[in-house]
Every structure is written in structure tokens, then in C-alpha cells.
Amino acid sequence: MSLKLYNTLTRKIEEFTPLQQGKVGMYSCGPTVYSHPHIGNFRSFLVADLLKRFLEFKGLKVTHIMNITDVGHLVDDADEGADKLEEAAKKQKKDPLEIAKFYTESFLEASKLLNIKSPDKYPKATEHIKEMIDMIKILVDKGYAYVVGNNVYYDVTKFANYGQLSGNTLDDLNAGARIEVNQEKKNPQDFALWKHDTKHLQQWDSPWGKGFPGWHIECSAMSSKYLGAEFDIHTGGEDNIFPHHECEIAQSEAASGKKFVHYWLHTHFLLFDGEKMSKSKGNLYTIQELLDKGFKKNAIRYSLISSHYRQNYNFTFDGLKAAEQAIDKIQQCVLLLTDLRGNKKEGKIREQLQKLASNCLTEFENALSDDLNISKALAVCFDFIREVNKASDMNSAEAAVMLDTINKIDSVLGVLETIDKEVPDNIKELAEKRKTAKLGKYWKIADDVRAEIMALGWTIEDTPDGGCRFKRREET
RNA sequence: GGCGGCGUAGCCAAGCGGCCUAAGGCGUUGGUUUGCAAAACCAAUAUCCGUGGGUUCGAAUCCCACCGCCGCCUCCA
Numbered sequence A: 001m002s003l004k005l006y007n008t009l010t011r012k013i014e015e016f017t018p019l020q021q022g023k024v025g026m027y028s029c030g031p032t033v034y035s036h037p038h039i040g041n042f043r044s045f046l047v048a049d050l051l052k053r054f055l056e057f058k059g060l061k062v063t064h065i066m067n068i069t070d071v072g073h074l075v076d077d078a079d080e081g082a083d084k085l086e087e088a089a090k091k092q093k094k095d096p097l098e099i100a101k102f103y104t105e106s107f108l109e110a111s112k113l114l115n116i117k118s119p120d121k122y123p124k125a126t127e128h129i130k131e132m133i134d135m136i137k138i139l140v141d142k143g144y145a146y147v148v149g150n151n152v153y154y155d156v157t158k159f160a161n162y163g164q165l166s167g168n169t170l171d172d173l174n175a176g177a178r179i180e181v182n183q184e185k186k187n188p189q190d191f192a193l194w195k196h197d198t199k200h201l202q203q204w205d206s207p208w209g210k211g212f213p214g215w216h217i218e219c220s221a222m223s224s225k226y227l228g229a230e231f232d233i234h235t236g237g238e239d240n241i242f243p244h245h246e247c248e249i250a251q252s253e254a255a256s257g258k259k260f261v262h263y264w265l266h267t268h269f270l271l272f273d274g275e276k277m278s279k280s281k282g283n284l285y286t287i288q289e290l291l292d293k294g295f296k297k298n299a300i301r302y303s304l305i306s307s308h309y310r311q312n313y314n315f316t317f318d319g320l321k322a323a324e325q326a327i328d329k330i331q332q333c334v335l336l337l338t339d340l341r342g343n344k345k346e347g348k349i350r351e352q353l354q355k356l357a358s359n360c361l362t363e364f365e366n367a368l369s370d371d372l373n374i375s376k377a378l379a380v381c382f383d384f385i386r387e388v389n390k391a392s393d394m395n396s397a398e399a400a401v402m403l404d405t406i407n408k409i410d411s412v413l414g415v416l417e418t419i420d421k422e423v424p425d426n427i428k429e430l431a432e433k434r435k436t437a438k439l440g441k442y443w444k445i446a447d448d449v450r451a452e453i454m455a456l457g458w459t460i461e462d463t464p465d466g467g468c469r470f471k472r473r474e475e476t
Numbered sequence B: 001g002g003c004g005g006c007g008u009a010g011c012c013a014a015g016c017g018g019c020c021u022a023a024g025g026c027g028u029u030g031g032u033u034u035g036c037a038a039a040a041c042c043a044a045u046a047u048c049c050g051u052g053g054g055u056u057c058g059a060a061u062c063c064c065a066c067c068g069c070c071g072c073c074u075c076c077a
Helices: A041-056 A084-091 A095-114 A129-141 A171-176 A217-227 A238-256 A286-290 A298-305 A317-342 A349-367 A374-390 A398-412 A425-439 A443-455
Strands: A004-007 A012-015 A024-030 A062-067 A144-148 A151-154 A191-194 A231-237 A259-265 A458-462 A466-473
Touching: A004 A259, A012 A217, A024 A041, A024 A217, A024 A349, A041 A062, A041 A095, A041 A171, A041 A231, A041 A259, A041 A286, A041 A298, A041 A398, A062 A217, A062 A349, A095 A286, A095 A443, A129 A144, A129 A151, A129 A191, A129 A217, A151 A238, A191 A238, A217 A238, A231 A238, A286 A298, A298 A425, A317 A374, A317 A466, A349 A374, A349 A398, A374 A398, A425 A443, A425 A458, A425 A466, A443 A458
Parallel strands: A024 A062, A024 A231, A231 A259
Antiparallel strands: A004 A012, A144 A151, A151 A191, A458 A466
């Protein structure tokens, strides 16, 4: 089944056709590294990860780029004031790059915990100033941008399609203007490509004097450098639609004369307990804070990807607990299958089971092909698991097929732990002790030993064949 | 003010005109299994999809009105 995606640009669900057969170029707006990223940021990054993994599941070769913004966007409006990185730098009395480095590491660490596949490149804004300047020069040469003193602005009236992505018209924007008009600009909506400000800590030389780049140009410059002027997919949070992505389109298409991005995907905001997350409400949790509360990292991942990306998902602690249980259910099935596969029970793969597995994968793919219908995909997964649990008479070849199916599903979901087979000797000894007690029907002793094993952080479960299975109650 | 979305069981959440006497997960209750557990399996947990109208042979799904909630509109993923 072909992939269908909702394209913000056309406001329609469209069939996805890559520019080059079998290959996909994908750009995701990454973090601005001035603070620890929170779960809301990560929902957007996880949606990009889910999409990328699914494209790969379908056999496409994905080139994925995610920028790291280490030169700040401006705090107030696009024209005045300090930028966020600079503010953090001043507050902490540190160099902006030091701040950026610190939070970049925090971001990368959390990404790793959430099992986000590393993009092919994480380009940094400060390492692409030259590319940005080159693009600004082109825009000035072509007449889309104008220079006023040491500043360069983009003239939005020169770009006919300005507003196409967000649905804003210049008239609407004029009417709703909430900020004071900068006298230098020809039109209130014109945005800065290059700014001069002697107070700014980060400054670079340019044809227009010392200054720093505007806050949209980096994505235009870096995406074209790594993916070409025209590419397939661009992802980001819903708030990026305007002005950021609108301005990106204006810059990129004006500079190259080509269509910029074919499919725009925007993840809606996460709510926490039904409310918008914000600093003032104190509900902007970071990954580390949730781990500190005892939640598991894959439960966080599961929770954040388990609802549709174009829906405001309501994130709750209860939801996180439910996610832990759901993952356990899959994990438990993997344990069962691993045992069955190792049982050396010979036999052919029964047609009925072969079909169960292949149907599961087909339906899973169909579900996600429908604009990433993850709820449906998870339902397929759990239906499959129920059937597998019922077929406990499987031979090892059959178990291997089922295991393979779950692993393929998890190549997209990315929530399973690799099963740690290393059971410590002391746990094994206790298990032996319990077994002996059980054989002698000394139930009290057997139960005490089980409690002891529990206290050591392991769970012991008896299997029907008289053996037992260990599970470590994982720390996060 | 402009634009957009949502309201489905105790909770989360699919379904978007007939296969719905409404998926799936979590939770709860009962049962099977077990020495007891755990896990698993079975069954029950919405006769109905915010409210009121309408269209239709047929609506959770389309239209209208109303109520409630939420998001975006140059800080934000």
C-alpha cells in the first residue's frame, strides 16, 4: 500500500511520491539549544523518527537532516532585543557557544535514551554562516531582499506565494499586527536576513558589516546544502508553520527558483493533563525529570508516539504507566517466543501461522501508510500478540517467524529492550534452591526464596514445562 | 478579531455513510491455569458515539444550531 501523508501545504492527504524512486530526503527542524529540551520538543522529534523508521521499513533509503540552532532566535519580535541563547549566556555568565554545547549534549543524550535514530547529519547554524551569507547575497541580487544600513530584509511582497503554507494573507497579518513596526522595513511582515547589533555576543563578518543571521535563513541554507534545493519532506512542530516555515519557503524558492519542499508535516502540540505546557505552569518536563520520577525511557517513547501526530495528545503520568504495561505485554510475548524458539521442537511452519505473521505485517504497514495511523498499527500489533500467546504449541521454526515479525514491527516502534540474558549466578542459585523446595513441596521456603529474588531486583516466573524464566525489573 | 481542531466506555484512543449489536491499550470484575503467584487465555465492563434538529432506505460518520474544551495568529516542538 502506498504511503499517504497530510500535507500542510495543500491541506490534503496526498499520496507520497519521492522525487527519486526509492530515496527520500527529509529535513526536521531541530532544537534551539538554550535549555534542556522537554517532552513536547521530543514529540515532534519522535514523529520525525517514526516517519523515518517507517519509510525505511517500506524499503526506502532516507537521508535525514536535523539542524541544531546554536545561534539564537530573537526573544521579542524579529527585530529587537536579545536572543534566547544570548540571554541564557548572559544569565549564566558563559559564552553562547558554551551554552549551546552544553544543551546540545543534553539533547543528544535524551535522544539516545528515547531510541531516536541518529539523523545522517546534525548541522549547526554557527558552522554554516558562509552558506547563509551566500544565500542572502543571491536574494539581494535577485531583488527579493534589500539592504538598509547594515541590515538585510526580505521583501515579502516580492514573493507571490507568501502565506500559502500558513493561510495567512498579508492583509490579515497587517490587521493583526501586535508589534510595533520597524521603520527600516518596507512592509511590516518583512523579516530580517542579516542583522547588525553591536551588543550581540555572536558576530560574524559579512558584506553588510559585522552582524548575525536572521532566524529563518539557517534552515534554508542548510537544507539546500545537504538535501538540495528541492527535497521531499520537511517536519516540525505546528508552531513552525508560521512564520518559520513560511519564511523558509519564501527564501528557498526565491533563491533557487525551484519548488522547495514537497510534503510538509507538522506535529501538533502536546498537552499535559489537558493543559498547554509552559514554563509558568511548571509542566514542561524534561526526559531526565521523568526518569527521575521512576518512569521508564521506552514508556516515554511509547507514550509520545502512541497517538496521532496531528492531534493534541494529552500527556499524563497515568498514560505513562499504561504505556509501561503495554510494552511489558509485548516484551512478555518476546520472552515466550524466545523460549519456544530455543526448545528445539522440530517441525514445519504451519500455513496458518505463516499467514498470521504475514497478515500482521501487511496490516501494520497499511495502518501506518494511512497518514501514520499509529493507533490502528498498535491494535494490529496487539491482536497478533494475542494470537501468538494462544499458539503455545509452536515449534522452534514457527517461533522464529513470530519473533522476526515482532522485531520488524519494533524496527518502527523502537520500544523493546534487548533481552539481557545474563542472569547473575546468585539469582540462578536462588532459583535452584526454590526449585528444590518446590519439588519437596516446601511451599513456605519456595515463596521466601521468591521474595528474596524479588528483593534483588529480579522477577521469577514459572513456565508450564516446569522451568522458570527471569525478568530483571529494569532500572531506566 | 482572524484561522484551525476536538468532544466516542473509569482513563487513553481508533473508526469518518452500510462489514459498528463501535478496534486496540490501561484499569476493574468474574473464570481457566498455577501449590500459591506471575504471565497467558476466556468472559464482562459504550444498545451507543457532547446536546437538539435535519439530510438519507441507512449517520458516531454528512448538514445546521447550541453547549463545552483546546490550539495557532512573528518566544515556543
